[in-house]
Amino acid sequence: MTPKGAFMAKLSWGHINVNVTDLEGSIEFYELLGFTLVMPGIPYLNLNQTEAETLNPEAAVALDMPFETKGRACIMELNGGFPKLDLTEWVATEEMIADPLLNQDTGIVRMCLASRDLQKDYEELLAEGVRFFSEPKLTEDGKADIAICLDPDGAMIEIIQLHLEKWA
Numbered sequence: 001m002t003p004k005g006a007f008m009a010k011l012s013w014g015h016i017n018v019n020v021t022d023l024e025g026s027i028e029f030y031e032l033l034g035f036t037l038v039m040p041g042i043p044y045l046n047l048n049q050t051e052a053e054t055l056n057p058e059a060a061v062a063l064d065m066p067f068e069t070k071g072r073a074c075i076m077e078l079n080g081g082f083p084k085l086d087l088t089e090w091v092a093t094e095e096m097i098a099d100p101l102l103n104q105d106t107g108i109v110r111m112c113l114a115s116r117d118l119q120k121d122y123e124e125l126l127a128e129g130v131r132f133f134s135e136p137k138l139t140e141d142g143k144a145d146i147a148i149c150l151d152p153d154g155a156m157i158e159i160i161q162l163h164l165e166k167w168a
Contacts, residue, residue: 013082015075016111018155023049023072023089025152030076032128033113033157035085039075042086047073052091078113100155110148110156118145118161125149142166 020026027037041048046056052070060067070091075084101109115121118136126132136147136159145161 015082015084015086017086017088018151019153020087020089020151021092021153023074023087026087026089027074027076029130029152030085030087032125032130033078035076035078037074038077038084042073042075042088045071045073047071047088049074052089100153103156110158112158112160115159115161118147118159121159122147136161 018026031037040050044056045059046053049072052072055063055065055067055069055071057067059065060069071088073086073088075086077084101107103109122132122136131150133148133150136145138145143163143166145163146158148156148158150156
């Protein structure tokens, strides 16, 4: 029998998928956060950035989506690394649309990006119209400053500046 965790060592980061309602607006938003567009589509899904295409049948089965599902997509990256960010705009029916999860919900509710100067990043993003819950807040133990902004569809992105000198 394989020791617990042995299989997990074989995995590495691929991408984080963010479903969006306006692909171009979301690309602009994530570019404000420092992401760059690296692939104007997702070939294995038969999706491109410019025109809605039908998801290929194998991908529809794997993703548990109707065969007639159409969408557009792109891949973005931060600092040339992993995980990549997969932005997908589905041609959605009313029953497909749901609000993003909240912090108190179960499941993956937000991604976190690290900052070297959270106050400066916050001010620059705020000037660009990015929505935040509040200005950066120092945690009670002083180990981090955090601020949460919202992407154009309301998905949460935590931005954190760690104060490692206070970590014992």
